[in-house]
Amino acid sequence: MRRHQHETPSRLLVVASAVLLAASVTACTPGGAGPSASSSPTATVTAAPTAPSPTATPTPAPEIPGGDASANLERFTDVVEGVWDAGRSVAGRDYIDALVDAGFAKDAMEVTFDRTSVDDPADSIQFSVHIGTECLVGQVGPSVRGPITRVLPELPAENCLVGETRTIDW
Numbered sequence: 001m002r003r004h005q006h007e008t009p010s011r012l013l014v015v016a017s018a019v020l021l022a023a024s025v026t027a028c029t030p031g032g033a034g035p036s037a038s039s040s041p042t043a044t045v046t047a048a049p050t051a052p053s054p055t056a057t058p059t060p061a062p063e064i065p066g067g068d069a070s071a072n073l074e075r076f077t078d079v080v081e082g083v084w085d086a087g088r089s090v091a092g093r094d095y096i097d098a099l100v101d102a103g104f105a106k107d108a109m110e111v112t113f114d115r116t117s118v119d120d121p122a123d124s125i126q127f128s129v130h131i132g133t134e135c136l137v138g139q140v141g142p143s144v145r146g147p148i149t150r151v152l153p154e155l156p157a158e159n160c161l162v163g164e165t166r167t168i169d170w
Contacts, residue, residue, distance in 0.1 A: 069134035069151045075102060076129065076136040077149040084140050084147045090114060095127045095138065096168055104129045104136075110165045128160035135160035 079102045083094050092111035100106045111127040124141025137160060139148045154160060 067132065069129075069131040069136050072104075072129075072131065072136060073149065073151050076104070076138065077147070078102075080138045080140065080147045080149055090122060090125055090141045092125050092127055092166065093170065095125075095140070099127075099129060106168060109168055110159060110161045111168060112161060112163070113166050126161055130154060130158075130160050137161070 076099070079098050080095060083089055083098045089095070092114050096106065096109055096111055099109065108130040109128060110130070112122070112125045114122055114125060116122055122141060123143035124139055126137060126139045128138070129136040133154050135152050135154055137150050137152050140146075152160070155162065
């Protein structure tokens with residue numbers, strides 16, 4: 001093969017690598033067995049046999065340690081700070097989903113609205129987890145200096161947050 005002046009050894013290596021990569025990607029396409037009979041492959045790639053993968057077992061949600069809110073304040077605070085640090089979120093769903101992922105019961109949670117009655121972003125939101133007769137309560141937003149978490153007693157109505165809360169229906 002005659003090499004043109006502008007083709008360097010590294011350029012040929014890049015082209016050869018691209019051809020091999022394309023062939024291996026085509027061979028590994030799900031549902032496909034590689035190129036169709038009518039195409040002319042540039043390279044044949046044979047995959048080495050692999051051991052069968054074990055059946056994936058779903059990871060159970062972590063259990064909440066202890067039975068009271070005080071024993072869970074550190075875990076609650078870690079989750080809240082993690083969501084806040086990831087993007088200064090003032091979206092209640094972000095905190096509820098993260099708390100559920102950490103093992104807290106969604107049906108024991110409350111959250112305030114993300115937007116005001118005139119559809120402006122909320123200055124802050126609150127969310128809670130009701131545990132026994134206590135509540136883990138968090139607050140975040142631009143009007144507070146950073147995430148705030150506390151253990152507070154449940155309210156007389158046996159809930160955690162004052163005022164109207166949104167339905168957690170996701």
